[in-house]
Amino acid sequence: MTIDFSKIPTPCYLIEEELLRKNLSLIQSVKERAGVEIILAFKGFSMWKAFPIVREYISGAAASGAYEAKLSVDEMKTLAHTYSPAFQLSDFNEVLENSSHITFNSLSQLERFLPDVKNFSRKISVGIRVNPEFSEVKTALYNPCAPGTRLGILASQLGDELPEGVEGLHFHTLCESSALDLEKTLAAFEARFGKYLNRIKWVNMGGGHLMTRKGYDTEKLINILKDFRQRWNNLEIILEPGSAFAWETGILVAEVIDIVENKGIKTAILNVSFTAHMPDCLEMPYKPRIRGAYHDPVEGKPTYRMGGNSCLAGDFIGFWSFDHELKTGEQIVFEDMIHYTMVKSSMFNGVPHPSIGIWCQNGDFKLLRTFDYMDYKNRMA
Helix, strand or coil: CCCCHHHCCCCEEEECHHHHHHHHHHHHHHHHHHCCEECEECCCCCCHHHHHHHCCCCCCEEECCHHHHHHHHHHHCCCEEEEECCCCHHHHHHHHHCEEEEEECCHHHHHHHHHHHHCCCCCCEEEEEECCCCCCCCCHHHCCCCCCCCCCECHHHCCCCCCCCEEEEECCCCCCECHHHHHHHHHHHHHHHHHHHHHCCEEECCCCECCCCCCCCHHHHHHHHHHHHHHCCCCEEEECCCHHHHCCCEEEEEEEEEEEEECCEEEEEECCCHHHHCHHHHHCCCCCCECCCECCCCCCCCEEEEECCCCCCCCEEEEEECCCCCCCCCEEEEECCCCCHHHHCCCHHHCCCCCEEEECCCCCEEEEECCCHHHHHHHCC
């Protein structure tokens, strides 16, 4: 579908409904054919005004804490599967209120909060996150199984029996990965935790299953999931991808507001910022595609770095070539900017912003500003 960019203000995150529905249809097909549950991970996509479309295909949601769990109930109309590296006492009641499943990252967290789960007014299924000690993720920042990781319980930390009350195991080892990567992870998972699989109700295989990417082997994924269910007495399997839902469904539209040159390097300064709006570009790092531009410099063609409009010296990515000289006021369209990019420019994982206060010289503390659920929700509208 052709977009009339004259109608789009800048900067603007823009999702295309047609492309979103295409992804959702594929995910729904995998879910039904494999006989598994696939739920939307809000940490990757939480644009809740698109949730009425999502609910036509998928009914479940994965939350990373109290805010995302509440968003699940409010806008996905379902209790959440909630996991956090560490729950805090101050908002755990809200997690209980809005969750069907709660997964703990450590045995100490399980011990601390299990009595609250048991005493809650309705049944909540309890799981623990385990570390298979295997991951194909190459970028250390995104590798949840790196030595010394804070994520997940090692097999050596568990005894012959799982702790009382645990009904499920959760692992997360993938990042925009293939079905083959999942197959390798499952081999490591079963080798270390297979002795528990006949004693639990569900296995959550986390996210990173990029089944909507061109070239992804969905048939292999379906067969892997079917085979796993058959080996383990039809255990309930849960997948919670984030990127796959919104993969290549939308863009970030920016505008050139100045062009500067230094030592022969031309930088187009935009009305967006890589550090503020596209942090993955600097963290991963990766160079996004720009519509109508050559991804790599082409000799003889006008070539530019893209610079963000912040004071951070490193707020730039480069270089792209164009068929024409860029001008102030021209739009720059960054491709595939809906998954993760949007949430990382807000409260990532629904983690609240710190309060702001002042310690007065008379010894009093004055609280100036707090941030709550509505601050999170309104940012993702």
